Amino acid sequence: MFVVAVGRPVANVGAAIVAQGPGADLQPLVLVEPDENRLAGPTGLPLVTNPYLTTFGTPWPVAAALRPAPGRLAVVVDSRSRRDAGRFRVRIWIDDVTPPAVRVDRVLGRDGELRARARDAGAGVDPGGIRFGIDGGELLLGSWDAATGEAVLPIGVLRPGRHRLELRVSDRQESKNSENSGPILRNTAIVRTTFVVRTG
Numbered sequence: 001m002f003v004v005a006v007g008r009p010v011a012n013v014g015a016a017i018v019a020q021g022p023g024a025d026l027q028p029l030v031l032v033e034p035d036e037n038r039l040a041g042p043t044g045l046p047l048v049t050n051p052y053l054t055t056f057g058t059p060w061p062v063a064a065a066l067r068p069a070p071g072r073l074a075v076v077v078d079s080r081s082r083r084d085a086g087r088f089r090v091r092i093w094i095d096d097v098t099p100p101a102v103r104v105d106r107v108l109g110r111d112g113e114l115r116a117r118a119r120d121a122g123a124g125v126d127p128g129g130i131r132f133g134i135d136g137g138e139l140l141l142g143s144w145d146a147a148t149g150e151a152v153l154p155i156g157v158l159r160p161g162r163h164r165l166e167l168r169v170s171d172r173q174e175s176k177n178s179e180n181s182g183p184i185l186r187n188t189a190i191v192r193t194t195f196v197v198r199t200g
Contacts, residue, residue, distance in 0.1 A: 002075040002092065003034055006068055010095035011181060014064030014123055015075040016172045017088055024079070024086025028063040031074040040065035040073065043176045050177045052184055053170075055128060062126075064176040096122030096173045097182065099189040102151070104167060114153040114195060115145075120171040123187070125151070129170030135163055142167075160199045167191040 004013055015028045030044040039045070043064045048055045065073055075092055079085045100120035114132075118125050130142035130151045142153045151169055167190070174187035 001034065001077075002090070004073045004075060004092060004094065006070050006073060006094065008070060010068065011097050012064050012066055012173055012176065013068055013073050013092075013094050014062065014096065014173050014176060015077075015090055015092045016063075016123065017061040017077065018091050018124065019089040021087035023084075024088060025084040026077050026079050026086070026088050027059075027061055028090065029076040029078060030063040030065045031076060032065070032068070033072055034074040036076075040068065048175045050175055053129075053175065055175070060128065060175055062123075062172045062175050064173060066176065066178070066181045091124055091172070093122045093124075093173065096171065097186060098122060099174075099187050100125050100169045100171050102167065102169050102189045102191050104165065104191060104193055104195065112154065112156050114155050114165070115148075116151040116153065116167055116169070116191070117149060118151050118169045118189075119149060123172035123174075125149075126170045126172045126175060129168075129172075129174055129188070131168045133166045134158070139166070139168065158197050160197050162194050162196050165191070165193055165195055167193075 027046040030040040032038040100118045102118045104116045127144035131139040132153045133139045170188040
């Protein structure tokens with residue numbers, strides 16, 4: 001358990017499990033105070049509680065409190081049994097209201113992928129929060145390359161020339177947001193640009 005002191009009004013306090021040891025199965029919880037009976041509402045559970053995301057209601061190792069009162073919050077990292085325990089790395093943030101910064105490589109590589117550099121100093125880029133669409137098509141799921149800090153967009157085979165791209169990159173806090181936390185999708189960067197597929 002980690003105790004987080006909040007000395008002023010903030011939009012959120014959150015935590016995410018970002019790495020686990022072999023065999024570990026851990027989940028974060030956020031409590032209103034260091035008391036296991038004082039959960040910080042539905043957002044304090046490791047679920048996607050943002051109703052504007054297609055992953056709404058699914059398990060996700062992120063928990064948060066929205067607009068908590070100043071005081072002490074507790075972040076708990078828990079397992080169902082001793083067998084599921086193990087080493088872990090947790091990321092904790094306070095008052096993250098900024099989307100990730102995103103920069104797109106506008107020339108398609110030989111491997112049929114576009115890559116976008118993304119970084120977020122608060123909750124961190126959400127590996128499950130990368131969506132992209134080509135030429136007005138439906139939004140598809142991208143992936144996250146933690147080693148390079150890049151969103152990977154599997155474009156596939158496209159005709160040579162210029163194409164339109166819509167890219168959405170969320171941070172981990174976005175999975176907890178709602179109308180009660182400010183503007184809709186406040187922690188998602190939305191980039192609309194073009195890129196070029198070259199022949200040869």
